[in-house]
Amino acid sequence: MNSPSSTAVAPDLGTAQLAERAARAAAALVPATTPLTVVAARDGDVPADAVAVVATLVGSPSADLVLVASDVLGDVTAAAGGTLTALDALRPALEAAGREVGAGVLEASRTEPAGAATGGAEVLALQDEGRTVAWFALRVRGQRTTPAPAAVPTQRGSMRMLYDVDMTLTAEIGRTTLPVRQVLDLTPGTVLELDRAAGAAADVMVNGRLIARGEVVVVDEAYGIRVTEIVYDEDAAR
Structure with a gap:
């Protein structure tokens, strides 16, 4: 039998594990010169004045995917002569992370201040030989505790809310x-x-x-x- 405390903590544990899985998928496609490792962090660790690249996954679940990677993009964008933007460079990494989160449509990428984009989200540091060079964050939208089995909607019923979403x-x-x-x-x-x-x-x-x-x-x-x-x-x- 689950205690009230375990019922409240379970969604957080699930989100943390989901964020780590998505972060590993994103880290593999961030255009860094060496493979990046994923390490736990807090939203307060991310420089608030940095620029974050954000894409929203509309699906089940819906979530905001965030990458702050200015340190690793400088050489890549410079080599491209300014024709490659941060939105373009990080899009494959965000798409890979989105596939780990779940089925849905990943909206167009946008930029936001890192402090606002990562506040209250699950944050992980992407490190190069122990040095943090980028950040990944996941914020699941409309998350709630797991309902009792009788309250779980059927798959068709739960998908009905997405019928008018353009894919x-x-x-x-x-x-x-x-x-x-x-x-x-x-x-x-x-x-x-x-x-x-x-x-x-x-x-x-x-x-x-x-x-x-x-x-x-x-x-x-x-x-x-x-x-x-x-x-x-x-x-x-x-």
Whole structure:
């Protein structure tokens, strides 16, 4: 039998574990020169006058994802000649963190003062050989204690509130991986070899999650995708 104190603490423990998992995913894609490690921190540790890059995940749960990484972005943005912004540089890391938090739509990134963005959130430090060079924070919106089993809504009922939320679908014909220096050296005419054979089905993605496959078609002089397969979770994992 759970005591009243354990009922109150459980959501905090869950959020802390979720934040750490999301932070590790983000740390792997923050454009640092060496791999970053994740260490527990407090929101008061983040410099209040720093600039934070924030993206809101609209889903179940909904959450604000925050990265403060000015120290590691200086060299990258300078090498790009000012064409790469902090919003662009940190977007892949925020998308990776969002996938760890849950299914949903990650809204466009924005900048906010770090003090306001991280206040009251679960904060973790991203360190390079013991030196903190960036911060990650997660604030879950509308969090509440776990209801009794009889009060848990069905999946369809809980999703009804999202029916009118716009979701961006992306068609992907293939991927490749390049180091930053090769990305910065791209010029018109460069040919990138993708990891998929010609004529193979394209992937239909929502917030980085594979939901369907299909063939590329032309509809009124615009590209389209004719869905040939719906992908379920167990299929996407293969």
